[in-house]
Amino acid sequence: MALYENTAQAEHVFGTLFQILMQDETFTTRLRASGLTARLIHTKPDCRIFLSPDGLLMGDQVPDESSITVSMSCDTAHSLWMGKLMMPAAVATGRVRIRGKIAKVPVLRPAFDRYPEIAASCGVAS
Amino acid sequence: MLTIERPAELNFDTFPPEVQRFRDRVREYARKVVAPRALELDQEAHDHFAWDVVHQGHRLGLTRAVLPKEFGGMGVGLVGVTLAMEELAAACPGVALVFGATMLAQGPILLSGDPQLQARFLPLFGGDDAILACNAICDQEAGLDLVVPQNVRHAYGMTTIRRDGDEYVLNGHKRVITNATVANFASVFGTMEGVRPDEGLTCLIVPLDSPGVTRGPVADKMGYRACLGGELLFEDVRVPAENVVGGEGDGLSILVAQGNMARPSVAAISTGVARHALETAIEFCGQRVQGGALLREHQMTARKLAEMTAKVDAARLLYLRAADKVDNSLPPPEYEPAVAKLFADQVAIEVAGDAVGLLGSRGFIREYGLEKVLRDSYGARIYEGTPEALALAITDCLYRTDDEEGDDDDDR
Amino acid sequence: MTTTTARHEAPEERVGSPATARYVHDLARLHGSLRYGGLEDAILGAPLARIDGLGDGLTTLSFWEWQLPERYMLAILGFRLAQFLQTGLMDRELAHRLALFHEPLPAPARGVGTVHTVTLTGDGRIVGYLGLVGSPDPEPLPLDSPVRLGLPVEVAHRVDLLSEYAAPDRTTHNAFEIKRFVRDHQLPRGEQRNRVPWHLMLACLKVGVALDEIQVIVGDAGERGALRHLRLVGFDLKVVEGTTPWLPRSELMWISYELPVEKRAKPFAALVPANLPELAAMLETMVAGGGAGWRQAVVSSLGGPARMRG
Numbered sequence: 001m002a003l004y005e006n007t008a009q010a011e012h013v014f015g016t017l018f019q020i021l022m023q024d025e026t027f028t029t030r031l032r033a034s035g036l037t038a039r040l041i042h043t044k045p046d047c048r049i050f051l052s053p054d055g056l057l058m059g060d061q062v063p064d065e066s067s068i069t070v071s072m073s074c075d076t077a078h079s080l081w082m083g084k085l086m087m088p089a090a091v092a093t094g095r096v097r098i099r100g101k102i103a104k105v106p107v108l109r110p111a112f113d114r115y116p117e118i119a120a121s122c123g124v125a126s
Numbered sequence: 127m128l129t130i131e132r133p134a135e136l137n138f139d140t141f142p143p144e145v146q147r148f149r150d151r152v153r154e155y156a157r158k159v160v161a162p163r164a165l166e167l168d169q170e171a172h173d174h175f176a177w178d179v180v181h182q183g184h185r186l187g188l189t190r191a192v193l194p195k196e197f198g199g200m201g202v203g204l205v206g207v208t209l210a211m212e213e214l215a216a217a218c219p220g221v222a223l224v225f226g227a228t229m230l231a232q233g234p235i236l237l238s239g240d241p242q243l244q245a246r247f248l249p250l251f252g253g254d255d256a257i258l259a260c261n262a263i264c265d266q267e268a269g270l271d272l273v274v275p276q277n278v279r280h281a282y283g284m285t286t287i288r289r290d291g292d293e294y295v296l297n298g299h300k301r302v303i304t305n306a307t308v309a310n311f312a313s314v315f316g317t318m319e320g321v322r323p324d325e326g327l328t329c330l331i332v333p334l335d336s337p338g339v340t341r342g343p344v345a346d347k348m349g350y351r352a353c354l355g356g357e358l359l360f361e362d363v364r365v366p367a368e369n370v371v372g373g374e375g376d377g378l379s380i381l382v383a384q385g386n387m388a389r390p391s392v393a394a395i396s397t398g399v400a401r402h403a404l405e406t407a408i409e410f411c412g413q414r415v416q417g418g419a420l421l422r423e424h425q426m427t428a429r430k431l432a433e434m435t436a437k438v439d440a441a442r443l444l445y446l447r448a449a450d451k452v453d454n455s456l457p458p459p460e461y462e463p464a465v466a467k468l469f470a471d472q473v474a475i476e477v478a479g480d481a482v483g484l485l486g487s488r489g490f491i492r493e494y495g496l497e498k499v500l501r502d503s504y505g506a507r508i509y510e511g512t513p514e515a516l517a518l519a520i521t522d523c524l525y526r527t528d529d530e531e532g533d534d535d536d537d538r
Numbered sequence: 539m540t541t542t543t544a545r546h547e548a549p550e551e552r553v554g555s556p557a558t559a560r561y562v563h564d565l566a567r568l569h570g571s572l573r574y575g576g577l578e579d580a581i582l583g584a585p586l587a588r589i590d591g592l593g594d595g596l597t598t599l600s601f602w603e604w605q606l607p608e609r610y611m612l613a614i615l616g617f618r619l620a621q622f623l624q625t626g627l628m629d630r631e632l633a634h635r636l637a638l639f640h641e642p643l644p645a646p647a648r649g650v651g652t653v654h655t656v657t658l659t660g661d662g663r664i665v666g667y668l669g670l671v672g673s674p675d676p677e678p679l680p681l682d683s684p685v686r687l688g689l690p691v692e693v694a695h696r697v698d699l700l701s702e703y704a705a706p707d708r709t710t711h712n713a714f715e716i717k718r719f720v721r722d723h724q725l726p727r728g729e730q731r732n733r734v735p736w737h738l739m740l741a742c743l744k745v746g747v748a749l750d751e752i753q754v755i756v757g758d759a760g761e762r763g764a765l766r767h768l769r770l771v772g773f774d775l776k777v778v779e780g781t782t783p784w785l786p787r788s789e790l791m792w793i794s795y796e797l798p799v800e801k802r803a804k805p806f807a808a809l810v811p812a813n814l815p816e817l818a819a820m821l822e823t824m825v826a827g828g829g830a831g832w833r834q835a836v837v838s839s840l841g842g843p844a845r846m847r848g
Contacts, residue, residue: 088239089372091456092379098456241637246564249639253572254662292556366560
């Protein structure tokens with residue numbers, strides 16, 4: 001059974017998480033310097049997030065194009081952020097798919113530390 | 127005013143400046159250093175290795191081409207690497223494979239995403255003297271079974287790995303491993319003791335000066351003689367537990383990803399072999415007069431040259447498409463690299479054979495160099511996926527549904 | 539500066555986890571296997587000092603940081619890391635956790651910059667290093683200026699080493715800190731190993747001759763290390779006792795200030811001797827002489843206070 005019940009729950013958790021990331025100066029500086037934009041396409045349930053140096057967009061506001069597109073299910077995202085699944089293994093097994101200039105994927109460290117509490121507060125079982 | 131937005135142009139003639147510069151430097155090295163020695167290296171003893179040639183290629187960055195910039199990488203992507211491989215192979219595919227095999231061995235370390243593992247091994251390639259590595263997959267009994275993912279469960283007689291405290295212990299016998307004789311370390315694929323290979327396949331990074339490692343005899347090969355295909359014997363070889371790539375049982379996914387990433391480079395090598403044969407034929411047919419006309423003016427010869435040229439151009443476009451896809455996709459795609467290699471490997475054999483035919487007796491005599499190209503042309507159909515293995519991979523892609531493309535957490 | 543020309547015991551509690559110990563061992567092996575025969579040719583322009591042909595198979599080069607391509611700068615930083623991790627003077631656990639294989643690349647200098655000195659064997663192995671770090675002040679300031687930026691040793695020891703050397707024609711751009719005076723711990727015991735620190739010291743003197751703007755040197759060192767070498771070559775050192783140095787735990791060298799007090803590096807300062815060219819020439823003659831007693835000759839012929847520069 002999927003860990004996330006609906007899009008609203010997923011948007012709340014992942015949206016909060018990426019807002020934290022967008023407050024990290026190192027991350028946004030790198031994003032700006034590389035001219036990078038990123039779409040995170042979650043499925044089961046659907047949850048779309050767009051990151052750019054100018055900010056974060058979600059749902060219907062997410063454009064159709066970006067420098068990098070990262071696709072995964074919400075369950076896979078949960079395992080990654082909880083540290084139970086390592087990104088290289090996730091990519092090698094196809095649970096995470098990345099399209100675009102993959103050499104420029106930025107650091108996501110600040111959000112890792114906050115995910116467990118954010119997910120728990122929204123009723124996502126670990 | 128109506129504004130028409132032009133779609134991005136497909137351009138396979140112009141590359142980013144750093145890629146262009148890298149290719150130009152490798153081309154010069156291939157023409158001035160490698161090509162003049164190619165015949166000599168082919169006719170040397172089968173265990174002869176030209177370190178002087180390799181050191182010069184290393185200084186250009188050929189052992190660091192796929193590495194991230196923090197390890198001295200060239201930042202040219204797989205597109206840049208494949209262009210370089212074609213240039214090298216047009217001079218000598220054996221030399222190309224020395225560097226290709228090193229890059230292949232670096233693959234698992236890169237795919238691991240393990241910063242400590244990367245820090246312990248990848249800086250080795252940053253010195254002024256060449257360091258090489260090798261990728262040890264094939265065992266005495268298990269060969270193709272390890273290249274076709276669905277057959278891995280049938281592989282037997284494999285190198286075994288067992289955990290002992292904070293070490294892993296290896297036992298096994300790898301054969302015809304390019305660079306085994308001269309490598310600093312090996313990416314070794316073995317199976318956890320008592321576990322079926324498809325579930326227990328594991329990759330370890332093994333320094334080849336570890337106690338218990340023996341470098342066995344070098345194979346006396348038909349072609350690619352500038353690189354050495356040797357054996358590696360592991361007798362109770364111990365490596366630290368942190369030398370595992372990913373974790374126990376992650377070897378199969380690493381192997382598949384590694385193969386998909388490498389196939390465009392091999393396709394580029396085959397394209398280089400074919401190009402060498404083609405250029406030799408073009409030059410000869412533009413000078414040789416028979417029947418009162420230049421050979422190229424004879425219709426059957428013209429037809430052959432045209433088909434050879436079209437094949438080489440098509441092979442190049444396919445490997446560039448595959449390399450571009452790998453540069454822009456994770457996990458690396460399966461279809462495009464397999465198609466590129468399947469086509470290019472066959473083109474190399476056909477074009478080399480046609481060229482020998484066009485040159486007549488000169489194509490059959492060693493000193494003219496073309497018989498070497500013909501022998502070399504058969505190499506790529508053996509390593510990194512035979513046509514049979516590639517056909518299975520491609521056909522699998524043809525019938526794969528969209529559901530199977532995406533992830534499916536329920537099955538894991 | 540912390541020197542490791544004298545052997546320091548690495549406290550047992552600093553070995554860290556077995557995985558960390560293996561990581562340090564692997565880094566030491568890695569950097570010991572790398573060769574940089576092309577380093578000299580890669581230097582832009584002429585080096586500030588060059589010592590070669592002394593019959594010991596060693597070449598020592600000094601150059602400004604900007605003269606060296608980044609690739610070789612990383613090689614030097616890797617050598618430094620490997621040596622200081624082996625001695626326990628850099629935090630092994632931190633290096634392991636951050637997966638470091640070289641000291642972090644310094645930020646581009648806003649002030650004077652750094653002069654690096656490396657000693658290499660004939661086959662390009664880096665076996666010794668010494669750094670001369672210039673003031674971080676973008677513009678020269680009086681040595682007793684309240685707004686001048688401190689040199690690293692002053693910041694770590696929380697001490698002002700320069701004010702007492704203030705003079706009308708002397709600014710912060712005339713003060714340099716000696717840092718990371720180190721030789722390869724894997725060099726086998728013998729003549730070459732003994733000569734490395736003297737190569738570095740001689741190069742330091744030659745740089746002082748080449749750059750006569752260097753009037754004051756500071757640093758921190760142990761009594762059996764660089765303090766001894768500097769006194770021998772004629773520097774009248776003022777050593778400050780009883781400081782309480784501190785670095786944040788994000789800095790690799792924080793751990794060196796946790797050594798027992800008697801083993802800790804002490805901050806020092808000195809004016810550059812006015813007869814530096816003569817001292818450099820004497821030292822070069824002795825080191826070049828080789829033979830059985832060259833080190834005794836150095837000890838007996840040099841040393842003692844000299845007239846100061848500036």
